[in-house]
Amino acid sequence: MASDEHDERGFFGERPPSPIKREAAQEKPHYLGHRERLRERFSAAGGDNLADYELLELLLFRLIPRSDTKPAAKALLARFGTLAEVLGAPVNLLQEVKGVGPAVALDLKVITAAARRMARGEISGREVLSSWNQVLDYCRAAMAFEEREHFRILFLDKKNVLIADEVQQTGTVDHTPVYPREVIKRALELSATAIILVHNHPSGDPTPSRADIDMTKTIIDIAKPLGISVHDHIIIGKNGFASMKGLLLI
Incomplete structure (x- = not known):
C-alpha cells in the first residue's frame, strides 16, 4: 500500500x-x-x-x-x-x-x-441669477434625457438663493399635468419669494407649446398678488433649451 x-x-x-x-x-x-x-x-x-x-x-x-x-x-x-x-x-x-x-x-x-x-452642488447656496449657466447645466443633466415629462420647480429666497429643488409632477412622453395653485401653495410653505419653472420635452425640441405658455401665465397671475416672482420657465430638450423670458413670452 x-x-x-x-x-x-x-x-x-x-x-x-x-x-x-x-x-x-x-x-x-x-x-x-x-x-x-x-x-x-x-x-x-x-x-x-x-x-x-x-x-x-x-x-x-x-x-x-x-x-x-x-x-x-x-x-x-x-x-x-x-x-x-x-x-x-x-x-x-x-x-x-x-x-x-x-x-x-x-x-x-x-x-x-x-x-x-455635483451639478446641483454648483447652484446650492448661491445667488441663482448670477449662476445662470450652472442652473442650465444642472437642469440639462437632470432632465434632458428623461423619457417622460418632468415638471420641476426651483424655489428661491429673497436673495434668489436656492432653498429647494423639487419635481412636482411626472407625466407622459408629451404631457405633464400642472396645477398652478399647488405650485404657489408649495412656494408659500417654503417661504419662497421667487420660483423658476423647469420642464423637459422628451421629443428633444424645447420649443414652448401654447399650453406651456398659457400655464406659465396662469402661475404668474396667481403668484404676483402674493409677492412671489416667476423668474423664468425653462424648457429642456436633448437638442438645447428654451427660456420663455428670453423669448419674451412672459
Missing part, C-alpha cells in the same frame, strides 16, 4: 506542466496595454482631450475589469448618440446593448446620479 501511495505521488509530482497553460500564464490580454495608455493620456491631458468613446471606456474599465471595453463603449454610443445620452439612458435600454449586463447598467446610473449631484 505504501508503495502504491509513493508511486501515485511520484506520478503526479513528475508530470510536466502543460505547455498550453504555461503559455496562457505568460501572455497578457491585449487590452491591458491599451488601458494603461488611455489612463496615461487622461492623467496628462484630462478628459477634454479624449473622445466620448474613450472617456466611456475609462468608466467601463472598473465596471468590466477583465475584458476589452472598447466594443461596449462604441456600441453604447452607436445606440444612444453621445456620452450624456448614454448616462441618461434608462437601465432597461442600457442592458439591451451587447456587453452591458444588469450590474454595469446600474453602475452607470450611479455615475449619472453622482454627476447630477
